[in-house]
Amino acid sequence: MTKQEMFDKFVEFMARFAEYKAVAALRDGFIMTTPFTICGSLFLLIANLPIPGYPELMASMFGPHWTDPLNAVAGGTFNILGFIAVLAITYKYVEAEGCDAIMASILALAMFVIIMPASVAVDGGALAENVMPKLWAGSNGVITAIMVAFFTSVVCCWCEKNHIGIKMPAAVPGGVARAFEALTPGVILFTTAAVVFGLCHFIGNTTLPELIFAVIQTPLQGLSDTIVGGTVFSMLMTVLFWAGIHGPNVVGGILNPLMIANSLDNQKILDAGMSLLGNPDAHILTIQITDTLMKPGGCGATFGLLIASYLVARSQQMKTITRLGTVPGLFNINEPIIFGLPIVFNPYMIVPFCLAQLAVMLIAYGAIAVGFMAPFSAIQVPWTTPPIIAGFLMNGWQGAVVQIAGLAAATAIYFPFVKAQDNAFYKEEQSEAEEHEHEEEGTPVLNH
Structure with a gap:
């Protein structure tokens, strides 16, 4: 095989790769996070403009805690990136399959919340129970959100295309019928989430997002944060x-x-x-x-x-x-x-x-x-x-x-x-x- 033929094969493969529903959903889903990250960035930028004397001037006008409302907006966008991603990716994938994207997105969000850590360490080492840590709803939960989105999408589309679910009479309003049709994939997804949560907790005293972060996300972030990784991505x-x-x-x-x-x-x-x-x-x-x-x-x-x-x-x-x-x-x-x-x-x-x-x-x-x-x-x-x-x-x-x-x-x-x-x-x-x-x-x- 000549170099030109190898190059043509590579281009053909990448063209097909770009058309895969999962890749398109991942790309388009993260595009949907852009308004949130940009808006959060603008408020963070206002709080941290790189101008000498700017913080002192603002503090003299609005008090020492003038950045708190701005940081609240930034936190309210960056710290729910996992939530936004799981909703957006699921929606784009299921929409491309011609199925009920809204209900699938809600189910994906619920599954993501189920498997998240439900406690957070506070001062003194004690654990605050029944809370939702921002850490895992944000950047640390991104890879988990992607995996949950794909799993939910596949289950929901499979159930809908194979007519697996509770069918209501034609006289029932469409919204009510769709809600009942979502019961079957909901049971499958939530049962899976409960089993995964239990296994992670009782076997490793951890949760799936923590496990994925340690085993997958951290190495991937480390690999991407190198000259070699940057060179490969830029050349591609x-x-x-x-x-x-x-x-x-x-x-x-x-x-x-x-x-x-x-x-x-x-x-x-x-x-x-x-x-x-x-x-x-x-x-x-x-x-x-x-x-x-x-x-x-x-x-x-x-x-x-x-x-x-x-x-x-x-x-x-x-x-x-x-x-x-x-x-x-x-x-x-x-x-x-x-x-x-x-x-x-x-x-x-x-x-x-x-x-x-x-x-x-x-x-x-x-x-x-x-x-x-x-x-x-x-x-x-x-x-x-x-x-x-x-x-x-x-x-x-x-x-x-x-x-x-x-x-x-x-x-x-x-x-x-x-x-x-x-x-x-x-x-x-x-x-x-x-x-x-x-x-x-x-x-x-x-x-x-």
């Missing part, structure tokens, strides 16, 4: 996008839950009164890097391509595409470049498209590793926030400087390739102009 995004598959959507379905959990873990360190800077327990790779910082202009750090084009472009085609792509690129929308240049299946662009984003990620990783910039907390900005402004809002002047350095590196990487592409366009335009000139003069064109 760009290679797939170059091949015409929306790489960030495919990879993000797997990556984003881990990256969000990393950033929320960092926020817990801050909430405990510790610093993130130089803290070995803090995660370096978080959702802010993979979703915003390493993509100035969009996937592939294509704002560097636009800058390079402004520096060297002579062809009308390159100039036109650059002008059309600049305003969307400022807001990290690069489809005009991806499909207009194009980058998709363009041999001139595969190398810089992959390397530019990787370089930006490595610069951000290095800046945090050496202590120039603190790891990111839970503060996020909308992905359409322009480069440099996004870096400043998320991590102060250091974040802005790191984004400037990343843009400079991306521009330098794109420069020779953009120049080669522009030369090819320019030669085509010159050749077409000569042909047009000869046609007007009525003389034949000699092929060289």
Whole structure:
């Protein structure tokens, strides 16, 4: 098998992978968490604006506890991420199957609550019983929420498609009938949850979320928080996008839950009164890097391509595409470049498209590793926030400087390739102009 055939097989596999219902539900479900995390981030940002003297000014105006209402909003969104995820993923999966998505989502939430820890340690080591710890409703319960969502979805769809349930007469209102139809999957799910809870408690004195967090989620977060992990994810995004598959959507379905959990873990360190800077327990790779910082202009750090084009472009085609792509690129929308240049299946662009984003990620990783910039907390900005402004809002002047350095590196990487592409366009335009000139003069064109 040739390299080209292997690459084609890989692209075909990833295209099929992206179409799996579970992958699509995971991706779309976490997209539904975005309004909550962004809104929570905005309130957290207001409480922690990176401006000298800002906390003191606000405290003098509103008192020493002025951040409490803002932090309550942030906590009310970040600390229920597991709840939101289990509802959203179940809904998207069951909806795609054409079944009753609302009832399945409610059943999934109930099952998730059943298997959660029901106590929390308080001062003095005592346990407060019959409580719902925010710790497991938030980032620590994300992987458990995903597993519960998929299990619930499969059970509910299987019962509905096989007509397993209590059927009511046609005269019964639809809402009442659906409620009774949900009894059978509800019994199956809640019995399973009770058995799992009992086994975990009596055999290991633990709960399923705690077990999954220790055995699965913590190793996955650790693997994702490395240069190797970041490199693999970045390359997958760009290679797939170059091949015409929306790489960030495919990879993000797997990556984003881990990256969000990393950033929320960092926020817990801050909430405990510790610093993130130089803290070995803090995660370096978080959702802010993979979703915003390493993509100035969009996937592939294509704002560097636009800058390079402004520096060297002579062809009308390159100039036109650059002008059309600049305003969307400022807001990290690069489809005009991806499909207009194009980058998709363009041999001139595969190398810089992959390397530019990787370089930006490595610069951000290095800046945090050496202590120039603190790891990111839970503060996020909308992905359409322009480069440099996004870096400043998320991590102060250091974040802005790191984004400037990343843009400079991306521009330098794109420069020779953009120049080669522009030369090819320019030669085509010159050749077409000569042909047009000869046609007007009525003389034949000699092929060289």
